[in-house]
Amino acid sequence: MNSVTLILIGNAILSLFLITIWGLTLNGMVMKIVARVHGRFGPPVWQPFLDIIKNNAKRTMIAHGTMFFLGPVFRIASGIGTYLFIPAIFGSTVFSNFSFSGDVFLVMYFIFFGQLGMALGAGESGHPYSPIGVSRGLAQMTAFEVPFSLAVISLAVQYNTLSITEIVAAQQGSILNWTIFTNPLAAIAALIALLGMNMHNPFSIVIAPQEIPIGPPTEYHSAYLGMLQTNRAIFNIAKLVLYMNLFFGGATNFITLILKTFLIYIFTSVAVGVAFPRFRTEQSIRFFLKYPALIGLLAIIIVSIK
Amino acid sequence: MVNPIYIFITSLGAAFLLNLFQKINRKIADLIFFLTLAVINYISLFWFYQLLQGYEAAKIYTAGFLPPYSINLYLGIEEAVFLVLINLLGFFSAVYLYKKFREISIKAMILYLVLIMGLNGLVMTRDLFNLFVFLEITSITTYALISLEDNKYSLTAGFKFIIAGGLVSTLFLIGTIYLYRLGGSLNLDFLVNSGVLNTKAGILATFLLVFALLIELKPFPANGWALDVYQSVHPGIAAIIASASSAAIFFVIYKFIPLMPSSFLPLLAGIGGVTFVFSNLMGLKQTDARRLLGYSSIAQMGLLLAALALIMQFDNLQSLSSIIVIIGGLFINHFLAKAGLFWLAGIVQKRNIRSWKIIANNPPLLLVFGGFILALIGLPPFPGFWAKWELVMQLSANNMMVWVWIILAGSLLEAVYLFRWFGYAVKNTEVEEIRTEAAQYLPVLIFLLGLLYLGMEGTHLVSGADSIYVLPVLLGVILYVLNWLPNKLKGSLCLLAVIYFSYRLLPALQDIYQLFGVVFLIGSAVLLITTFARKDIFKGFYPLLIIMILSLGNLLQAKTSLQFFLSWEFITITSYLLILRGKFSLKAALIYITFSLAGAYLILAGMGLAFRDTGVVSLAGLASIVNSGYIYVLLGLGFLIKIGIVGFHVWLPGAYTEAEDDFTPFLSAVLSKMGIFGLIMLAILLGEPVLKGIQLNYILGWLGVLTAFFGALLAAFQEDIKKLLAYSSLGQLGYIVLALAIHSHLGWVTSIYLTFTHLLFKGILFVAVAGLLSRVKTRKMYEMGGLINNMPLTFISVLIAIIALSGVPPLSGFGGKWLLYSSLLEKGWYLQAGLAFFASTIAFLYCYRILHSVFLGQPKTALRDVKEPSVWYIVPQYLFLFGIMAISMYPNLILKPVMSAVSTYFASSIYWEDYTVISSLGYWNGNAVMMVTMGVFMIPLLWLLFRIKAVTKVKQFNIVYAAERPDRPETTHYAHNFFAHYQKALGFLARPKVTEFWGNIAEVIHSVGALFRQLYTGNGQTYAIHILIFLLISYFILGVK
Amino acid sequence: MTVISILGFILIIIGLWGMLTQKNIIKMIIGFSIIDTGLHLVIVSIGFIKGRTAPIISKAVEGLDTGKNFIDPVPSALVLTAIVIGLAITALMLVYAVKLFRFKRSLQIEDFEELKW
Amino acid sequence: MAKRFITLLLIALLAYMFLPFIVEVDETSQLNRVAEKYVTAGPLELGAANLVTAVIVTYRGLDTLGEIVVLFIAAVGIGFLLRKPSKKKIAAPKRSSSEILRTGSDFLIPLLILFGVYIFTHGHLTPGGGFQGGVVLTSAALLFMLSNTEARFNKQLTEVIESVSGIFYLIIGILGLILAGGFLDSRFLQLGEMGRLFSAGAIPIIYSIIGIKVGMELIGILEKLRKEEI
C-alpha cells in the first residue's frame, strides 16, 4: 500500500469519525425535539451514545446462523460505504472521502447493499416478523426510489454530469444556484422520497412497532443492535449529506454541513413525520407512484426542454 | 433400352397371371407380384438414370402411327422422376401391405398392381382420352381397394369418393370431347396451339378438364370425401392415395399448364393457397390421427399447386434449379413424409392423437415419427426446408409478398397441430407395446432415410447454402450411436467436442461475433458440466444438445442469410425437443415452438425482402439496402420473439419452467442471447433504420425497457422458483435490448457487458436451482425454507449471483447498471432511464424472495435432511462465480475487449484512467469500489468476530416471539404470497393480459377452424354440392368472356 | 346435331339433379347412369356431320371420296369405351350400395354420416 | 327445402355455364385432320372396312386395352368387395324357372353364342365388334343363369379363359411392337383383301380376343352379383 492510499484511508477514517459523532448527536437531538412536539420530555441528547455503548458491552449474543451474523455487518458496511462514496464537504480533501470511486449512481445503488444484507440477516433469524418487515420495506423502497431516481436523472440532465462533486460545484456562488431553486420540482420529488427513505411517519409501516416489533431487526440485540444503531446514525447522515449535495448547494465547511443536514432532517422527521398517520404499504406505494413520480417526470421534462 | 410400354405390359400380364394363379399356387403368385413391382421399378429407374446421363427422352408411339393419329406416351426427365417415386412407393407400400394382402385375397394384389400401372399411365400419356381411361382405372382400383378394411366407415367413405369421382369423370369427358371438337385432336401437344382458347367454349372445355383434375387434388372446400377416405381406409392404401395418386394427378395438371390460358394460373394459385391455409386451419381441431394426416395431405397438395401456379407466373425466374428445389423439394418432401406417416399410423394403430403416447416406448419409431413431422413442417435438414426457403425468396423477388404471408401463415398452423401431435407421442405414460414387424417398419425407415439423403442433396441446389450443418448433425448422430456409453463419458465427449469446436471457431471470428462466440460456446461448455449429474439415460439428450450448441456457433459464422436461417432453425428444433423432455412441458413446448416458428417465419420473410432488394443471399449484402425499415422490422420482430420481448413473452415462462432442470440454464444463459446477437447483427448491417418517419430504435428501446419492467414485476409475484427466474431473465433481456437500441458506443458496450454478466449470474442461478430441485421435489418456494444449513455452497453462489443480478455494488452487476444509465442519459432517453431504474428496484423484491424463501427462515420438517446437490451442480456454479468475482474486481478484463470490439463500429465515447472508466457524464472505478466495500465490511466484521466468544448458536426456532408462540417451525415461515401488498398496489399491471390476448387469438383461430369444418357434414351428396359450388365459383371468378 | 347435344345436356342436368337430391342410394346411381347416357349422346353428336354416313366401307360408298362422305369415327370409338367404363362404374356403385345396405340396413344417404369434420 | 333450392340454383348456373357449348359450337361440315386421316388413309393402312373398329382396335388400341382392364378390375373389384358373404345364409331361390324358359333357352343359347362369335369376328367389316359380341355371349350366359337357377358357372373356367385371353391380347400387342410399328400395331399380319373375314391384319384376332375377354368379364360380374362366393 503506497502513501497515497494510506492518506486516503486516514482521511476517510477521520471524516467517518466526525460524521458518526454528528450523526449520533443529530439523532439524539431529533428524538428530543420530536418528544417535545409530542408534549413528552424525551430522552437526553446523548442517549444514542449510551445505547451504543450499552449494547456493545452486553456479555452474551445469540446467533441464528452466518447470514444472521453478517446482517448487521452488511448494514453498517453499507452505511459507511454510502457515506464514503459521497464527497461530504466541497473542496475539502479530508471530506472528499472515496468519491473518486463512482458517481451518484454508485451511491444510490450502494444503499441497496445494506438493505439487502440486512434483509438477509433478518431472514435467517427465522422470525416471521422480520420477513414481513422486509417485504414491506422492499416494496416501499421500490416506490420511493421512483421519484428520487427521477429527480436524480433530472439533475444529471440539468448539470450534464453524474459526478456529485461537479453537481455541488455547479451550485456554488449564490444561494439561488442551489438546485432547490434552479430545479425545484426535482428537489420536491426527492424530498418526498426522503420521507419514505427515512421510514418516518407516515411511511413507518416497515418497522411498525406495535404490530411487528420494529420489523426486520426484531431478533437483533446486544452488539448486533449496537452496530445497527451506529449505522442508523451514519446512514442517516449519509443520506442527508447526499441531499445537501444534490439540492442544497453542498457544504464548504463542517459547520455548514451540520446546519444543512440538521435542517433537512428536521423538515422530514418533524415537520412531516409528526403530523401524519401511518400509511399501509400499498397506500404508500400508490402515493409515491402518483404525485411525487409525476413531479419527478415534470422535472425531467422541463429540464430536457431547456 | 427397355421400352417403357413394358411397364404396362408387365403389370397387366402379371395381373392376368395372378388371376390365373390364385387358386393354383399362392407362393408363385406372391413372387409374380413382387417381381412385377421390381421390374417396373427397374424400368423407371433405368430411364431415370439414362435421362440423367443426357439421353433423349423416350417417345412411344403405340400402334405404330405418329401422333396425333395414335396415342403416344412420353417419358422425359420430369416423368421419370414421378415414375420412380410412384413405383418406389408402390414397391414399399406392397411390402408394407403384404401381410394384409395375404390375409385377405389375391384380388387385392391384382387391383394394386393395376392401380400402380394406372398411375404410371397418367404420368406418361399425352392423349386426353387415354388419360381419362387411366383415370378411371386408378379410380376403380382405388374404390375397390378402399374396402381392404371391410367396415362401414371405409365403405361409406368409398361411396362418397365414388360420387365425387363420377362427377369428375363426367366433367373431364365433357371437356375432352369439346376440346376434340374445337381443337381437332385429342393429343395434348397438338391441342396446345390449336386455337381452342380463342372461343369461350374452348376455354370452358379446358376449364372443365383442368378443374376435374383439380378436384382429384382435393381442393378446399370440394374435398370432404377425401378426408373421410383418408380417415377410414387402410393406412397402406391411404399412403398410396395421399402420395402416389396425388403425385400423378399433380403431374397431369403440370402437363396441362401449356394448354391453359394464362388467366387460369392465378386462380389455381388462389385455390392452392386457400386450400393450404384452410385445411391447416381445420386440422387444428382434429384429434383423429389419420384424418389429421388427411388435412395435412390436402394442405400440402394445395401448397404444391399454389407454388407451381405461382412459379409459372414469374417474369424472371432465377434458374431451373430454383424450380427443381421448390417444386421438387415440396413434392418429394410431402410424398415421402406423408406416405411414411400413414404407414406409421398403421403401425401404431391408434386413432386418437393423444393415444400416440405409446410410441414413446419404441424409440426407433419415435425417431422416425419425429423425422417425418419435421420434414412435413419444412424444417431442416429435410428437402421441404430448402423448398420453402427458395419459394419465399423467389416469391419475394417477384414481389409477391402476400403469397409469402399466406404460405407462412399456413405453415405455422400446420406446425401447430403436427407438433401438438408429436408432443402427445413423446409423453409416455403407458406401458403398452407396439407390435412392429420388419416388413412394416422397413419401408418407413427407408423413406425417412430417403428424405434425409435428398435433404442433403438439396444443399447443392440452393444458392447460399453449404454443408455448415453437417458437422453438428454428424456429431449428433455419433453421440446417438454411442448411446451405450456411460452418461458421464458421453457428456465429456460432448464437452470435448464443444471445446474443440470453440478452439477452431473462436479465433476465426471478429470482434462482437467473437464475444458472442464466447458466450455461446464457453457458456454452454460450463453448463454442460451440470448434465453429468444426470442419472436417467435419455438417448437423444446429448445428440440434441451438441447439435444445438454447435449450431449456435454456426449462427456466428454464417455468411449468407440461408446459413443463418438454417442454423437458427436447427437451434429452434433442438431446443424445442429438449424442452419437450420436461415432465409436464407439453403445452409449454408447443407454445414455445409456435412462437419460435412464427418468429422464424418473420425472419424468413424479412430475408425474402432483403433478397428482393439486393438479389443476393449474402448477409453482408443487407448493408447495401437503402430503404431497410421493413426488413429491419421483420427480422427484428423475429429476433425479439425469440428473446421474448413484452407482448411476445408468453412462451418464455412456460418453456423455462417446464424444461428439464439442467436444460433451463442453457435456455436462459445461452439461448436467449441468440436473439440479442441477431439484433446486434442487424444493427451492424442496417444501422438505425427509419420506417415511415419513425425511428425504429426508439420503439425498440421502449420495448426493451417495458420488458425489463414487466419482467421484474411479474417475477416478484411468482411462487414457482423457476418461473420467477424465467421472468427475471425476461427482465434482464429487456435491459440488454434497451441498451442495444441506444445505438451508440456506450450502449453497445453496455449491451454486451450485460450479456456477459447475465450469462454468469443466470447460469449460476439456474444451475443452482437445478441442483436444488434435484434434492427438493417441489418448485414452490414457500414449501422450502431454511436450506442455508443444508446446502451452504449453493447458498453462497446464489447469494453472489443475486447480488450481481440486482446490480448492487461492488459486484459486476453494478457495472452493467452504471453503464446502462450513463448510456441512456448520454442518449437523452431520460424517461426510459427512470423506468429502468424503477424496474431494477422491483428486481430487489424477487431477489430477496429467492434467498429468503428458499434458504432462510424456518425449515420444513420434510426437508430437514436434504443435502448439498451433486458436485456436478456445484462445479459450474463456482466456475461462473469465479467469473463474476474476477470481473467485479477487474471490470476492465471484460470491458476492454468489449470496448475494442465495439469501436469497430462506433467511435469510443468512454475512456480509462487506470481502473476508472469515464463516460461523458460520470465515472466508475470498479476496483476501488470493491476495495472500499471490502474495507468497510471487514471492520465491523472483525469487531463482531472479536466478540465471537460471547456468541451462542441457537436453533432456528429459538426466537423471541411476542405472546403467541407457534408450535411448529414450518408454519412460521413467512413466504407464501410474499408481496401481497405489492400485488394490491400494482398487481393490476401484472394481470396476464398478454397471455389472455394470445389465448384468445388461439381460441378464435381454433373456433374458426371448427366453424369451417362444419362444412364437412359427412353427407356424400353435400360433398357433391360442394364440388359443384367450387366449380361454379371458380368459373365465375375466372369470368370467361 | 345440336338438338341431340341439347338433349344430352338436359339429361346430364336431370341426372345430376337426381344425384344431388335423391336420398335413396339406388336413385342416386340411376341419376348417375342418366348422366352417363346424356354424356354419350353429347359425345356422339359431336362427331356427326349432316348428310354423311357411318364410316363403314361397303358397296354403297364404293368409289366415293370417303373423306367427304363419312362422319367422324373418333367420337363413336370414344363412346364405345365410355359406355363400357360407365357400366363398370355403375356395377361398382351398385355393389357398394349392396355392401352399405348390409352395414346399415338402409339405403338412405343421410344414414352414412359417421365420418365428418 | 333450402338445400333443394340451392341445388336447383346451382344446377341452373351449371346449365348456364354449359351454354357456350350449345351456342358457340355449331355443327361441323367437315372432318378435322385426325378424322380425315382415319377416314381416308385408314382403309389403306389397316385394311378394315369398319373404320370405327380400326380406330378402336389399332389407332386407339391403348384405350381399348385400358377399357378391357377397366372391366377386368371392375370384375375383380366386385369380387373383392363381396368377398365376405352376407351374414345370413344365402337364401335358396324360391322357385325354379318355368319349363318354357328352360326349353326355350336350351334352344336359344347355342344360337346366341354363335351370333356373338359372328359379331366379334366380323367387327372389322360390319357394325359391332368385340364389345357387342361379348355382351351377346354374356346374354347367352344370362339366359342360362335364368333357366338354371341352381347351377353355378364353372368359375375357374371363365377366369382361366379371361386371363388367358388377356395375356394373348398383350402378346399380340408385343408382336405389334416387335414385328410392326408399335405396341398393339395390328399390321404384323397381312392386310389381305378388304371385305374378307381374314383381312385387316390382326384386327379380327384382337377383336375376337376382346370379345371373349369382355364376355367372360361380364359373366364374372353378373355371376358375382347373382351369387356370392363362399
Add this chain to the structure above:
Amino acid sequence: MSLIIIIFLGIIMIAAAVLALYLKNLVAAIISAGVISLLASVLYLFLAAPDVAMTEAAIGSGLTTIVFLLAFNKIRSDRED
C-alpha cells in the same frame, strides 16, 4: 322429318328420366332408366353410329339394367332375411 322423331324421342327420354328419378317403385325406376338408354340407341342410328347404337342397346340398356336388377335383388334378399 327425322328432327320431329328426334324431338319426340327426346321428350319421351326426358319424361323417362324424370320418372326414373321419381317413381317410388325402384324396379320401375330402373326399367325406366333402361328405356332412356334404349331410346338413346335409336338416336345413335340417326347420328350414323351403328356401332354405338348396338353397344348402347346391349350394354347401356341391357346389361346395365340387369346389373341394377341383380343388385336390387340382392338388397331385397338381404332385407328379407
